[in-house]
Amino acid sequence: MPYVPHTDDEVRDMLATIGVDSIEDLFAEISSDMRPASFDMPEGLSEMDVLTKLEAMAARNATDRVSFLGAGFYDHYIPAAVDALTMRGEFYTAYTPYQPEASQGTLQAIFEYQTAITRLLGMECANASVYDGGTALYEALMMAVRKTKRRKIVVSEALNPIYRVMLASYTSNLDIEFVTVPHKDGQTDIEGLKAAIDGETAALLVQNPNFFGSINDFTELFNACRENKAVSVISSYPVLQTLLKTPGDMGADIAVAEGQSLGLPLSFGGPYLGIMTCTKKMVRQMPGRIVGRTEDSEGRTGYVLTLQAREQHIRRQKATSNICSNQSLCALRALVHMCALGEMGLKRAARVSVERAHVCAERLTAIDGVEMLTKGPFGNEFAVTLPINAYEAIARLTERGYVPGFPLGRYYKDLENGLLVACTEKTSEEQIGIFAEMLKGALK
Structure with a gap:
């Protein structure tokens, strides 16, 4: 896209309207130590030269490893149908489905995604509006804090350390206490976690398979959470859920996952998809949006945003989150991927x-x-x-x-x-x- 800068006359007119004489005066309130060292930028290039330069840079990436x-x-195989269907204009350009009468296709796609994900993880409710697996885990943590009014979080050290860094970042200014139970030679220390859970615990965070690949059944551990009125949270690997005991069968209150393995390519850090599911008793704490199916006055099937507890929709202090965004295109890819494979x-x-x-x-x-x-x-x-x-x-x-x-x-x-x-x-x-x-x- 060509960039056409403002003319000198236009710049003078804008400065006069604001009431300053120069660009320097416009930024006078910014102290010198916080200003850029220089605006001496390289000369611009033509579109052809830019493409040639970028193609040469891209060719340096090692794609044959x-x-x-x-x-x-x-790196799972992605059927060709995923790209063919999700790149259609009506899906590719759609964003937030605020107007249901104009967004029935997008709303139905989200509804079908929710249905597929709850079946895959054995849970009751799902949303489609969390950035990635780590963000979903943080949102689950905050759901538990709101639900229990407690601040202690018990975490397995065998939980993905990338996620644990994210949790520390998101909660750095919150009054959250983390109790991390060390792994044992790559194994999740179930007995250690059970001993750490008490009447002050808001949530337990575990992963299956854990970061080292080990598989566990957390049913008894989740029972211990229930006895202490704590919320059990599990991070799962979606592809393996077709073979393993599901979070729902284990009795988890919240199950989250990174959805990249369902139809999203590995591409220099994204895009990713935060899968988030929970039981009905936790659904009022869930961030983002939940699409529901209903009927209009003439008995025709319609899809609507049944629950949306973001700060854009309700009073800010009652919002469950302000960091979730619309991930419907990534969710659609996951849905098409699951349907294509069956x-x-x-x-x-x-x-x-x-x-x-x-x-x-x-x-x-x-x-x-x-x-x-x-x-x-x-x-x-x-x-x-x-x-x-x-x-x-x-x-x-x-x-x-x-x-x-x-x-x-x-x-x-x-x-x-x-x-x-x-x-x-x-x-x-x-x-x-x-x-x-x-x-x-x-x-x-």
């Missing part, structure tokens, strides 16, 4: 991902000095310890075209040699074999 990187974000397709993607991870674990632990950190059942992700620093191994393999995983030492100081490895249905056994041989060579 074989990646075993996960840590909450996964129940059997989702289960197959999950099953193959898990099978490939177990094959990979066997191949890697056959290498001298490589041992499993993850004990017990795991999904499509697992942790190993290496005889060298994980960063060193990552550097050696990445330069040869293979990204071996996530360095656990980035967030866990005692696991500098720990490597988190993920597989999906896109990971071939041939790639696993090459990865194992390359790692074996790198460790010599």
